[in-house]
Amino acid sequence: MTTDNNLLGSGDQEAQLEEALKVVRREAFEMKRWLDRERLIDALKHAQTMLGELKTNTLSPKFYYRLYIDSTNELQHLESFLTDLAQRGNCPLELYENVQYAQSIVPRLYLMITIGVVHMKAGMVNKTEILHDLVEMCRGVQHPLRGLFLRNYLVSTTRNLLPDDAQIKKMEDGSVTDAIHFFLTNFGEMNKLWGPSKEKEKRERERMELRILVGTNMVRLSQLENLKVDTYLTRVLPGVLEQVVSCHDPISQEYLMECVIQVFPDEFHLASLREFLSACKELHEEVNMKNVLSCVMERVQTLAAAHKETQLFSLFAETAHSLISTRNMPTEDIISLHISLSTLAFKCYLEQVEYASTVYDSLLRILNEKGIAEQSSISPIGRELIKVLDNATQAYGHVGKIVQLKSFEPLMNLLDVRARCRVSASILECMIERELFIQNEEELNGLEVIMAPLIDDDSVKLTKDDIEGEDFQDEQNTLGKAIHLVRFDGDDPDGQFLLLSLVRKLVGRGGIHRIPFTLPSLLFALFKLATLYKEKKCDVENWDMKMRKVMILAMNCIKKLHEIGGKSDIPLRLYIEAALVTDTIPFEDSPSIVYEFLSKSLSIVEEELSDSRSRLSSLFTLTCAIEKTRSLSHDDVLKLANHIALISSNLFKKADQVRALCSCASLFWSTRYRDEDGEEKEMRDGEKVHSVLTRALKMGAQCMEPIVQVELLIDILTVMYSFYSDGCNQITEDSIVEVVGRVRDSKAQLEKSVESERMDGLLNRSLEVMEGNIVSRMRM
């Protein structure tokens, strides 16, 4: 029980604490009893016994803290009682001497502080003297834990009593200078107590727990109202820095420097920066300077930005560089220091790129000297490097500005491919988020440089893992999105076309893994351009030719996409989309281009889609698309429709054939075309419709499954009726009636089931529609 080494386990600590608290409660109770009878000496005796518990050696800081809190709470009671008494003039001055007879020093000092405070509150004594006496006498407790808590008690009980007047009003009350002196002394002593000891490892943990006690001094100091900048400069800071520098202990120094930075106002820091930074250079080798410097830079930058203080940056840069050159700092810390520097540069001098440039240049130089390369994004250096690059991204946002930092790209190249991609992607994300457009060729070139890892297949070889990785896909998607940022300044379609063709070239270098992400995006950008051209038709020379070029480029894109393989349905749909877009903008060659797009998509259906389901759905899509067009010639429509009918009847399943035929029948009827005179007409080819439907009926009849057959027949019936009601003479009432009859026949064979009921419903609905017109013959 005698040495510090005897710290107990936490369970034992709990028990120990409980014991101690029991004594505290008992003695506190006795103390209050005597107080009630105004028997001060007896009360103080119990207070002393109570405080004797604070002499313990066995509690860890956490438990000691609880004991301290409880004991000092009880002292609070004593203090307020005596203060009351003192106000009535009943608190003898001798008490201050009386309590000093206590044999043990810890209780003695706690009582001295308490009585001293009472006397100061009552104005019975010379404040400055008492404060001085207390802060000096506390030296007697050299045990770190007990000393720190004792001095913390001193600081916290005296907090409202400290002189805080700029001038001395009453001689014995002192001025703010005395308060500063008090804090500095106490702080110095606490810092010594807190300092490292021989049993290093064990104490290190404890010290982290105790540091806040030391920090309290600073907080109180900063709360003095009359602490002005000049006093701070001449008295406080030199005192504190001297303490900090002279304690030669990294933990203390780091914490205390941070304390200074955090507790005092920004303008103090700005005024004292030179002193502060020069002290930084004298700190212990192991102090994490990055933290300290970053911290102070963060504090002053807002203020500095307002003041436009030009020296500030060079002051910091100078300090940082001298620290980097004289100390053996980890590389990641060096980078991180540059992050802070760059933040400062961006915050204060965003427009003057040279400030930020120096930061990045010097970082590049340092890293090159160290031979840093191929850093992954999870290595500490890589992580910091990404941060420093992101910093520029966040500050400038636009790639056009980022490339003004000449060292940006070389710095990026110190990362590995993955990390580089990440940096590039985050630039794009930033631009997308802020809607920063790429408005000219120069900016596009900048993008090309920075985005190389995302774009360029030659310089960056991808592994299979890369390609399948989520990151890759996300990044490429981002790149795809970013293509929409290409927007030529001033709505000039020609300029935009130029930019987009450059983009096409850029994207083209991406290789088969990237193109699927980027080309569709480009394509839609081209469609948008086409719309723009349409709006500006009158302003543009050689309009038809330019439109053609746009659409050719689009076709080229789709073709490229198609060529690299992969899923065919995307090029298919893109072709269709392209056709529809072209169809809405009639220009010289548009019919043939529309036809080209459609025929290309049709050939994809024919040649590549093997899965019958997707084939069918593609046919439906295509049919719809063709039905929508208006600019094709009669022949073209016929060709396409015939071909579709052909593919339809060659489908693998009978049911599919029927459905496809039903849908394509309308191509011959309602599709609009343009005749030689440029007039828009509908096909109205009843013969064709009839033959297609007849074929469908035939196929339907061959269908072996009765339920499917019934369904198909109902479908055909509906389609027939729609043609009939639209005035198609080849579809006669008779034929409809006949089909109805066949439906009924087939249906009769069905067993009663949910399905068959559904069929009943279908048929009845169809019949309801047809009623009115052909009722009489229907109900045979």
Place this chain on the structure above:
Amino acid sequence: MASLFGFGQSAEVVIKLDDHDTRPTAKIRNDDGTLETHYLFLDGETVSGTVDVNLKKAGVKLEHQGIRIEFIGQIEVYYDRGNQHDFISLTKDLARPGELIDQRNSFQFEFANPEKPFESYMGTNVKLRYLLKVTIVRRLTDIVKEMELIVHTLSSYREEMNQNIKMEVGIEDCLHIEFEYNKNKYHLRDVIVGKIYFLLVRIKIKYMELTIIKRETVGGGANSFNENETIARYEIMDGAPVRGESIPIRLFLGGYDLTPTMRDVSKKFSVKYLLNLVLIDEEDRRYFKQQATTPMALPEPASPELERSVDEDDRGRGGENGVGDGSSSNGPKAVEAQ
């Protein structure tokens, strides 16, 4: 014999000082540890008063061989009880042999400016006391009445004669300290103020304390006999200091049971006080600053005005001084005197 059987006259003797209502009193610790209060005198002060002899039986006369009063200064060593040493013995006759007829008789007495060279003292092995003793000499049994007096000696107290003590001591390569006390002589209500500088600390100090030891020496030469008693034990530092640390000392003496230093009183005994600085390390080894404890002339000289204040404070404070731990309250463990 007459009185023995009840026929003789007996008398009550009362000694009354002339200035009994104005003379200060002082307390002294008795053999059994209780405090006794007596009138206080200083060296050279006249002791005068009246002795009243009141006969108990009216109408019966008291025959006597003379009545006298003595002023005695006496040293008594406990282990040598029979051998009391009177260093002062002054006698005044109050009445020639004869008889007392009146029931009330009153006699004036005066010892003009008697020498009272020593301080009253009640120690572990020795006591020094002053008393007035009235004896009515009779054929068989004398009637005796004693009145004890307390004497405080005063010393001139000259600040400039008082030097501070500064000394550097240590154990080689282990501990090196320098201590400083503000004075080498303290009066009884003084405060010891000092500082200890740690020049080198290589031991794990747990705490440091200051003790005041009273050393009572009886006899002289080879036969001298020492008795040490710790009067005060006072922790002045908790924990281990670092190099260069200075620890303040402040010890109020007023709360402890101290007497002035006495040197070779009547060649019978001495009382000295030692101020002892003790460091205790984590293995509970005690490092006495033996060099440091050169006999401190502790409360040797006391200025007159401070002497007086001893008196007043003692009256108010009694034995319970502040919240002291009571280490001072174990009075002299004397051989019980009959």
